[in-house]
Amino acid sequence: MFRNFKMVSKVVFGRGCFSQLGDILQEQRQGSESVMVFLVDDVFKDGSLENRLPRNADDLLVWVNVDDEPKTVYVDQLVMQVKAHMAGKQDSHPSGVVGIGGGSTMDLAKAVSLMLTNRGSAADYQGWDLIKKPAVYHAAVPTLSGTGAEVSRTTVLTGPQKKLGINSDHTVFDQIVLDPEMIADAPNPQRFYTGMDCYIHCVESLEGTYLNSFSRAYGEKAMDLCRDVFLDSPEDADDRLMMASYCGGMSIAYSQVGICHALSYGLSFVLGLHHGIGNCVAFDYLEDYYPEGVGEFRQMMARSGIDLPRNLTAGITDDQMKTMVDVALVLEPLWENALGRDWKTVMTREKISDLYLKM
Incomplete structure (x- = not known):
């Protein structure tokens, strides 16, 4: 039987297209209490990127650390942080999750978006097609290129017993913003x-x-x-x-x-x-x-x-x-x-x- 796999729904490419991120996300915002979650590699914490993020007052910015490979326990911690931020708001889930960084950061964004709608720990879903419910809207802006995480149906995670991805059609990003200017300062090696x-x-x-x-x-x-x-x-x-x-x-x-x-x-x-x-x-x-x-x-x-x-x-x-x-x-x-x-x-x-x- 032929595989019927899901692809990224929307792609924007070009130098400077990061400036369109606000307009892109605005289409997903619903209501006055709409929340976007930005998961950003903490290597950018002391730079100018924070001021370029199209954040509203109640959006959540989380500087994620990817010095180590993404772990299921870290995903679970991030999910709890997002849920705590959403407590008492009109909507139980954010309008979207945006990952800005390299492959590990994008994998974290995919995993968090999945685990906001699926019960249990991320470790429970390491394997193929175990996810049952669609993720919340999730988008990515790569700042490194090569992993293919921006288009893959996998979020690679290290769990307590194995390193294995959450492989699912629901993992695939809804939107990616491919701006070559964002990878210009990536250091060798x-x-x-x-x-x-x-x-x-x-x-x-x-x-x-x-x-x-x-x-x-x-x-x-x-x-x-x-x-x-x-x-x-x-x-x-x-x-x-x-x-x-x-x-x-x-x-x-x-x-x-x-x-x-x-x-x-x-x-x-x-x-x-x-x-x-x-x-x-x-x-x-x-x-x-x-x-x-x-x-x-x-x-x-x-x-x-x-x-x-x-x-x-x-x-x-x-x-x-x-x-x-x-x-x-x-x-x-x-x-x-x-x-x-x-x-x-x-x-x-x-x-x-x-x-x-x-x-």
Whole structure:
């Protein structure tokens, strides 16, 4: 049966389009007590961004910290903060949730919007299509590009027992505002690691068994844009990187990622590595599976002056290794996309452990 997946309803793109955010949100405001919740990466706390936010008097601004990967317990705390702000107001839910930041901040915005309408903890919904009720209106403004979080149906979260996304059609943003000026000051190597998330999306999608013409069209375009940005550095590199992220995210919407992302989840859960760094660390050891992609990745890495962290798994305990392997193996669709339906006969626990030990 063909998948009938949801896409972002509305997209605005262009330099300076952030200035339209107020007009866009105004369409969602209803009544004199309408509340918008702004979840903004706290890296911007002491800058000029706060004064540019189109806030009304009763809107809630929360500076979120994403030094660590987003956790389900943090989502639950944010939801309680929003509910406390809404107590005694005419509406029980805000008119919308707006995430402004990189992939982790956007994932938090998606998760909070979902958990405002679904009972329990965010940890209860880690998996595929467990969400039953639509989220409140939610929008995003990326300040980093590469993760594809702005278009994906996943909000990646670390729970008490696993790192696994809330995968649902209800997760997809209702609106995204793609302004290349918002990513202009992203520092290297953070910009590189996030951009490589997009590049690796493309490699894994284009070489996966789930590949189809829809995924290929978006994946090939995103791959070309990544090459432009990280091998040629054109004047409009930020514009191209932003569209690479969009297209890369769309490429995996109708296919999947693969081995690198599965291994990265294990690294993040046990060692606390951010997703982009974890992808780069893992991908550099997957030459046997993605030879051309790894070779080109190393060229991009050298051109950007990146030195990957090494020996990360030296000295880990047997229990930690078991947990890493367990977390990676939960992501069965990723392994099947990479290696086919018989992937369990190809990728054993011992092979995964050997890959981790190289890192």
